[in-house]
Amino acid sequence: MPRLRRRCLAGTSALALLITAAACSSSDDEASVVVPSPAAKAAGLCRDLHGQLPEKVDGLERTDPGPTSELTAGWGDPAIILRCGVERPPKMIDTTYAGKNSVDVNGVAWLLQKHDDGSYTFTTGARLAYVEVTLPAERAGGGLSPLTDFAAPIKKTIPKGIA
Numbered sequence: 001m002p003r004l005r006r007r008c009l010a011g012t013s014a015l016a017l018l019i020t021a022a023a024c025s026s027s028d029d030e031a032s033v034v035v036p037s038p039a040a041k042a043a044g045l046c047r048d049l050h051g052q053l054p055e056k057v058d059g060l061e062r063t064d065p066g067p068t069s070e071l072t073a074g075w076g077d078p079a080i081i082l083r084c085g086v087e088r089p090p091k092m093i094d095t096t097y098a099g100k101n102s103v104d105v106n107g108v109a110w111l112l113q114k115h116d117d118g119s120y121t122f123t124t125g126a127r128l129a130y131v132e133v134t135l136p137a138e139r140a141g142g143g144l145s146p147l148t149d150f151a152a153p154i155k156k157t158i159p160k161g162i163a
Contacts, residue, residue, distance in 0.1 A: 058146040
């Protein structure tokens with residue numbers, strides 16, 4: 001009887017290890033992002049934006065990241081990632097920083113943040129929901145051109161105001 005019990009325990013341990021390994025491995029190279037948790041009003045605006053987002057950005061096909069959400073979208077590989085309903089970046093409050101690091105692209109104001117790895121994060125300002133676009137280092141050489149593809153949908157769906 002003790003022999004049978006050891007086999008069952010060994011089998012159970014092997015099954016648990018297999019399940020854990022399967023849960024931790026990815027079946028593809030799909031980008032993944034943290035989905036924002038905005039207030040209800042901002043979430044509604046973000047859903048409206050999601051329906052207006054282009055199929056191509058800067059010539060790149062849409063490849064939405066996981067988990068699937070109306071608050072996130074992506075284009076290309078490595079992906080340009082859009083997240084809607086993010087928190088206001090702390091640097092946006094710093095008027096000295098924001099004044100030196102803001103750009104206007106086709107009527108949409110963006111706060112620019114350059115990261116040590118060469119990537120950039122742009123966050124809209126003066127809108128009722130904050131929209132964040134991250135350009136990986138491999139895509140940052142094109143300058144602000146991806147932001148031009150977002151201007152019309154943002155202006156159409158996310159009204160000006162303070163979130």
